[in-house]
Amino acid sequence: MSRTRDTEKELARRGTILACLLLGCGPVTSTRVIDSADAALVRTRGTDGDKLAPYETTLAALYLAKAREKQGYAQYEDAEILAAEARRFADAASLKSGQRRASEPAPAPGMSSTVPKQ
Amino acid sequence: MTRALGAFACVLALACASGSAQRKRADSIAAEIQTAREQGGETCAPRELATAEANLRFAQLEIERGDSRSADSHLALAAPAARQAATKSRDCAKLNVVVREKPAEPSVPRVGVRDTDGDGVPDVDDLCPDVPGPPERRGCPLFTDRDGDGVSDDIDRCPERAGPKENFGCPWPDRDGDTVADKDDRCPDEPGPVDNQGCPWKSVLIVVRRDRIELKQQIHFQPNRAIILSDSFDVLRQVAQAVKDAQGVPVRIEGHTDNVGKRKENLKLSQQRADAVKEYLVREGVETAQLTAVGYGPKRPIASNATRAGRTLNRRVEFRIEERKK
Numbered sequence: 500m501s502r503t504r505d506t507e508k509e510l511a512r513r514g515t516i517l518a519c520l521l522l523g524c525g526p527v528t529s530t531r532v533i534d535s536a537d538a539a540l541v542r543t544r545g546t547d548g549d550k551l552a553p554y555e556t557t558l559a560a561l562y563l564a565k566a567r568e569k570q571g572y573a574q575y576e577d578a579e580i581l582a583a584e585a586r587r588f589a590d591a592a593s594l595k596s597g598q599r600r601a602s603e604p605a606p607a608p609g610m611s612s613t614v615p616k617q
Numbered sequence: 618m619t620r621a622l623g624a625f626a627c628v629l630a631l632a633c634a635s636g637s638a639q640r641k642r643a644d645s646i647a648a649e650i651q652t653a654r655e656q657g658g659e660t661c662a663p664r665e666l667a668t669a670e671a672n673l674r675f676a677q678l679e680i681e682r683g684d685s686r687s688a689d690s691h692l693a694l695a696a697p698a699a700r701q702a703a704t705k706s707r708d709c710a711k712l713n714v715v716v717r718e719k720p721a722e723p724s725v726p727r728v729g730v731r732d733t734d735g736d737g738v739p740d741v742d743d744l745c746p747d748v749p750g751p752p753e754r755r756g757c758p759l760f761t762d763r764d765g766d767g768v769s770d771d772i773d774r775c776p777e778r779a780g781p782k783e784n785f786g787c788p789w790p791d792r793d794g795d796t797v798a799d800k801d802d803r804c805p806d807e808p809g810p811v812d813n814q815g816c817p818w819k820s821v822l823i824v825v826r827r828d829r830i831e832l833k834q835q836i837h838f839q840p841n842r843a844i845i846l847s848d849s850f851d852v853l854r855q856v857a858q859a860v861k862d863a864q865g866v867p868v869r870i871e872g873h874t875d876n877v878g879k880r881k882e883n884l885k886l887s888q889q890r891a892d893a894v895k896e897y898l899v900r901e902g903v904e905t906a907q908l909t910a911v912g913y914g915p916k917r918p919i920a921s922n923a924t925r926a927g928r929t930l931n932r933r934v935e936f937r938i939e940e941r942k943k
Contacts (some may be wrong), residue, residue: 554663554875561671 529566529575532582536563539589548592551599555592559585639680639688646673646695653702659679661709662702669698743937812858822852825859830868830936832856836894843889855938857901860908869909869937870894875928876915889910894934909939 540559548556562585569578650658650669658666672695679688730739736756743756750757762772766779766786773786780787789798795808797815798817804816824831836853837846845853860868872887872894891910899905919929 554659554667557664558669558671561668561675565671565675574682577682 526570526573526575529579529582530571532579532586533563533566533570536566536582536586537590539586539593543589543592543596546593546596546600548589548596551596552592555588559588560593561587568590626795636680636683636685639676639685639692642692642696643673643676643680646692646699649696649699649703653699653706656706657702657709658702658706662705665698665702665705669695669702672698685709810858821855823855823859825863826938828938830856830859830938832934832936835932836934838890838893841886843886843893845893850897853897854901857898857903860898860903861901861938863938865904865907867907867909867939868897869911869939870934871937872912873911873917873919873931873933873935874915875927875931876918876922880914884912884914886912887914890934 536559540556540563543552543556543559562581566578566581566585569575569581630664640913646669650666650673650757651664653666653669669855672691676691676695679685709938730741732739732743733746734743734749736743736751736758736839738750738752738756740746743750745757747753748758748761748943758769762768762773763770763776764773764779764786766773766781768780768782768786770776773780774893775785777788778788789800791798792805793802793808793815795810795815797809797811799805802809802815804814807815809815809816824833824835832852835848835854836849838844839846860866872889872891874883874887876883888910891912895905895908895910898908915922915931918927918931919933920930922928922931
């Protein structure tokens with residue numbers, strides 16, 4: 500009798516853990532994608548994305564905000580999709596600002612800080 | 618039960634109507650976004666376009682999920698952003714046309730480009746083709762200058778009257794109206810010539826006639842020499858001024874003597890004195906070409922040489938105004 504009770508307890512414990520894990524999957528995945536998008540956006544802003552690729556950077560910021568909002572309402576699937584798009588826009592902005600920076604004209608002679616003082 | 622079903626049907630109908638209205642609104646915003654995009658909105662109004670697109674996408678997502686309130690708030694954000702993007706990109710599109718025209722310029726020789734105001738901005742690109750202005754202002758002056766005195770109207774205290782910048786664009790005051798400004802006028806309340814620093818000549822020593830310049834005071838020389846005495850400088854200065862004012866009218870300086878002494882010596886002395894007077898007048902600024910000096914010696918007396926008074930009158934210098942050569 501006691502053995503049966505122990506088995507039931509064990510089953511209940513395992514069931515609880517499994518349920519917790521299943522419920523936690525949604526936020527875990529979406530949080531990971533949101534964090535990744537956030538990091539990408541920070542990188543983009545660090546490379547003057549706001550100036551050099553304002554369209555993509557603005558999109559990334561708005562999508563990320565909406566993803567967070569959805570996350571707040573426990574709509575993890577939407578949050579994940581929006582965060583993934585935010586990440587895509589942030590990467591595009593990063594790439595574009597890098598290209599624009601590379602195509603900018605070099606500083607005029609004498610203006611560069613690398614010119615040794617005489 | 619029937620009532621409950623009716624209410625449920627009403628709610629469903631309202632929800633459907635609301636969703637349909639939102640979809641229509643979303644479609645019109647999408648059309649506006651499309652227009653902005655075609656006009657180069659991604660370059661001209663990137664933030665506005667991005668805001669409009671993102672909020673439209675969110676609104677569509679919310680409509681799908683049935684959250685009409687959230688969809689409404691996104692549509693409310695998307696609509697003005699789309700309008701702004703379309704407006705900005707429309708203005709930007711005009712500028713793009715100008716930019717596209719520019720690459721064709723090198724093939725056109727710059728020499729042939731007309732630039733009426735000569736400010737370096739060709740008339741085709743010059744917004745003010747008749748007034749010079751820097752290229753960064755597309756050929757327009759920074760400010761207008763109505764009186765053309767070089768002081769722009771924004772700082773010109775007399776924008777209608779030309780004046781130096783030292784006096785804030787106003788002309789210097791001139792009370793006596795003799796064209797010598799009061800600050801340079803030694804007699805600001807009496808008109809006088811510029812040469813005399815705005816003061817009238819103290820005494821008039823000459824009278825200009827039709828055929829001669831009459832002297833009220835004779836020119837004095839050292840005895841038997843052609844050196845002018847300083848008491849004659851004033852009268853000679855006035856003669857010089859009169860000759861300069863006559864502007865190119867030829868004047869003959871005549872030297873005369875009495876009949877005391879040798880005739881040949883007198884002729885020579887009268888010529889030397891006439892020459893001395895000419896030299897003085899030239900130093901005073903009279904054109905050399907305007908003057909001729911002739912020594913007549915005792916040949917043309919104006920009084921009797923028998924008396925001392927007559928001989929004094931005969932020793933003289935005269936200025937004859939000749940007719941202009943044609």
